[in-house]
Amino acid sequence: MKIYVDGMGGDHAPFEIVKGCVLAAEEYDVSITLIGKQEELQKELWKYQYDKNKINIVNASEIITNDDEPALAIRRKKDSSMVKGMALVKENNQSVLISAGNTGALLAGGLLRIGRIKGILRPALAPVIPTKMGVSLLIDAGANADCKPQNLQQFALMGSIYMNKVIGIELPRVGLVNIGAEAQKGNELTKNTYELLQNTNINFIGNVEARDIPYGVADVLVCDGFTGNVILKLTEGLATFILHSLKEEIFKSARGKIGGYFLKPSLQSFKDQFDYSEHGGAPFLGVKGGLIKAHGSSDANAIKNAIRQGIVYLQQDVATHIEEEIKNLYANREED
Amino acid sequence: MKIYVDGMGGDHAPFEIVKGCVLAAEEYDVSITLIGKQEELQKELWKYQYDKNKINIVNASEIITNDDEPALAIRRKKDSSMVKGMALVKENNQSVLISAGNTGALLAGGLLRIGRIKGILRPALAPVIPTKMGVSLLIDAGANADCKPQNLQQFALMGSIYMNKVIGIELPRVGLVNIGAEAQKGNELTKNTYELLQNTNINFIGNVEARDIPYGVADVLVCDGFTGNVILKLTEGLATFILHSLKEEIFKSARGKIGGYFLKPSLQSFKDQFDYSEHGGAPFLGVKGGLIKAHGSSDANAIKNAIRQGIVYLQQDVATHIEEEIKNLYANREED
Structure with missing residues (x-):
């Protein structure tokens, strides 16, 4: 199980985002990967005492802002924290990405970069x-x-x-x-x-x-x-x-x-x-793995709660349950 | 100019409706016709001192309730206070009907019994x-x-x-x-x-x-x-x-x-x-004359304010302005 956090998304990034990860690492048994500008994130992390085994950083040089046109940003800003996070979720469906960034980009990216659960028409x-x-x-x-x-x-x-x-x-x-x-x-x-x-x-x-x-x-x-x-x-x-x-x-x-x-x-x-x-945040239900949209104005507490939500989402294997129920839905229909 | 009021529509009819008409007659220079069960309305009116020249009653033996299926009620309950009020507005477009009764019936009746202003697709x-x-x-x-x-x-x-x-x-x-x-x-x-x-x-x-x-x-x-x-x-x-x-x-x-x-x-x-x-109430814009839906829970004050609204609606000749502007809208289009 893996929690990815977009360190650069949201009105109070990276300060509140990093702080939220530290709070979550204290409270939960979880491995968190912060994605974003290495130096900035590292500088924030240095402010806190935390278990170094529980938080690591993946560098991403670009940021998708709220002014970016969603679909375009997802296609072009390949080294953005959001797109990189999505690539990581795609690689490992036992993971969740949490982002407080551009909502439109998150939704577009969920479809284009991660992909839908089998049978889901629209997440x-x-x-x-x-x-x-x-x-x-x-x-x-x-x-x-x-x-x-x-x-x-x-x-x-x-x-x-x-x-x-x-x-x-x-x-x-x-x-x-x-x-x-x-x-x-x-x-x-x-x-x-x-x-x-x-x-x-x-x-x-x-x-x-x-x-x-x-x-x-x-x-x-x-x-x-x-x-x-x-x-x-x-x-x-x-x-x-x-x-x-x-x-x-x-x-x-x-x-x-x-x-x-x-x-x-x-x-x-x-x-x-x-x-x-x-x-916590709003799950984008129907994509593989997990994708959670935290409120743009999220503070550390909101990020911590979104991380807890991501943990439960993975523990309960929500995506698999969705896939199975959707299969049952259409299986039943064929019997009619 | 004529204000018709459905005396039987609304949660507090006829008590609050009649009282609202009395308040309006005191305050405004207006001629009000209450429509509904003559005896009941008369009994209510006797409670007040008011200018007898400003309020009269038109008898209607039926009531459209909130449990009635709207279109059916409008077609069948021809002697209801609502349908009778609509017939009166249709006869004289310099008039407004105010009702706190069944919203669906009011909308259906507006179309079926009064009719649309020329050029209006949907009121x-x-x-x-x-x-x-x-x-x-x-x-x-x-x-x-x-x-x-x-x-x-x-x-x-x-x-x-x-x-x-x-x-x-x-x-x-x-x-x-x-x-x-x-x-x-x-x-x-x-x-x-x-x-x-x-x-x-x-x-x-x-x-x-x-x-x-x-x-x-x-x-x-x-x-x-x-x-x-x-x-x-x-x-x-x-x-x-x-x-x-x-x-x-x-x-x-x-x-x-x-x-x-x-x-x-x-x-x-x-x-x-x-x-x-x-x-006041919500005007049903686009029908001939005027039709105002007062809130179901209207008290006397709400009815009084709806009457004032009806007066201004007629004074300002809203229906005619709508007809003219709609005509202009499509005239301009033909020039394009």
């Missing part, structure tokens, strides 16, 4: 979003803007396996994101997906309306990547906006300030609920 | 959502689950006219809801819509990401009805969820309770921002 980005009950997995959150019902069926299966194996939910409730509760509601895509999901070996609980998402009505939220991206970003934007507005209201008056003082722990505990760093 | 439901800057109009929010670029172009035009004429924004900023800022980002629909919007007589500001919606980055948010419905419901659900969770946090500890006491005015002022009743 999908699957972040978790915070809910009243804990978290829900949102799949797809932006890898596939246009989808067919067969894609959503595979997303449902992959999401269900992930929530079972990595998050430990026995029989994950899979909901189809839709604009009405009844089976016949929705657009062409969701109407046609509904029946497919009923005939898939998952715990399909039917349609889920966006209004109920924050309450944790499903463990896996299935949707096309356009809808998922809107849900992910709106949740993030609205939570930030509401907390900021609340702060503003508090500081408007003396009375508000007193209240704010007493409420500080409550507000903090509340804010923590919406803290993405606690939940 | 669209256009509620406002609260933002940092005030409100943004979301069009379409659920009338058309599957859309073509030409539909979105018309939504953009109608939304722009509405925000200009009814809300009074001089040059409404029209944004296309998308999953990236760049022109080439998105799904097939948004990619093909982008160019159309560039060539439409509106103030098109480009793509808007869901993350930025709460900050009020656009006055008009254009999207298909599936995406719009997800945005509307998620905004509503998340705001409610966050305020509830915050309350829970506050009541968990003595310290929290003290803070909550001092913060009460701040929290209330904040809650008011997300109060839908302040903003």
Whole structure:
């Protein structure tokens, strides 16, 4: 088992990335390879005391930035930390690459450099979003803007396996994101997906309306990547906006300030609920080995959690389970 | 000018609906017709002192409930308050029907019983959502689950006219809801819509990401009805969820309770921002005359505000402006 970490990706690279690796090496029994500019990474590592056997560096001279055009960068920047990490995962499928870098490049690279699990039509980005009950997995959150019902069926299966194996939910409730509760509601895509999901070996609980998402009505939220991206970003934007507005209201008056003082722990505990760093990154499910997209603004703690997530992903052999379930899906169909 | 109000639609009908009409009659120079079960409405009206010349009743023996199948109800329940109201609007296009009843039935009835403005391919439901800057109009929010670029172009035009004429924004900023800022980002629909919007007589500001919606980055948010419905419901659900969770946090500890006491005015002022009743209802833009969907949970104040909205809609002659702009849109195209 091997964890590769893109040392140069993310808003706070390499400082927070390297620190996250050191924290993970302290806490977990794991071998981590940092990929990036040798000198820079080494300089960061020197700041810490850590088990030298658990972290090593692979040099990569280039960096894919957020300004790079994704597909182009993946093709041209062959000596970038991201592309090199992908090559390493391709060589050894018992490994995971974690990157907080350019999301588009990561998705393009997952397809072009690592490749899909046999039978998977389209891999999908699957972040978790915070809910009243804990978290829900949102799949797809932006890898596939246009989808067919067969894609959503595979997303449902992959999401269900992930929530079972990595998050430990026995029989994950899979909901189809839709604009009405009844089976016949929705657009062409969701109407046609509904029946497919009923005939898939998952715990399909039917349609889920966006209004109920924050309450944790499903463990896996299935949707096309356009809808998922809107849900992910709106949740993030609205939570930030509401907390900021609340702060503003508090500081408007003396009375508000007193209240704010007493409420500080409550507000903090509340804010923590919406803290993405606690939940690791978003797995790009359906590619060989493993690929995890950490939030661009990841701090050391977020990277540490993404590493833990990568470890469980490999321990539980998620990719193999996906391959087998997809095989079963189509085997069953041929019997029909 | 005539305001028709469905006296039987909504969770708090007829009590709050009738009270809302009485409030509006007090405040505005307007003639209101309540439609519904004569006896019930009359009994409610007797509770108030009001100018008898400003409110009258038209009897309707049936009610379309939320359990009714929309299209079926519109066809069969010919003596329902909703269908009767629509017949009255069809007779006189200088009128508006306001209903807090079954949304699906209202949309179906708008098409079947009132009819589209000439040139409009698909009318669209256009509620406002609260933002940092005030409100943004979301069009379409659920009338058309599957859309073509030409539909979105018309939504953009109608939304722009509405925000200009009814809300009074001089040059409404029209944004296309998308999953990236760049022109080439998105799904097939948004990619093909982008160019159309560039060539439409509106103030098109480009793509808007869901993350930025709460900050009020656009006055008009254009999207298909599936995406719009997800945005509307998620905004509503998340705001409610966050305020509830915050309350829970506050009541968990003595310290929290003290803070909550001092913060009460701040929290209330904040809650008011997300109060839908302040903003009237959602116009169903593109039908003849006017049709306004008030929130199902509308109280008297929400109904009063929807009536005010209906008055401005008619005073500003929104339907005629839409018809003219749509005519211009295609006239220009022929010149190309």
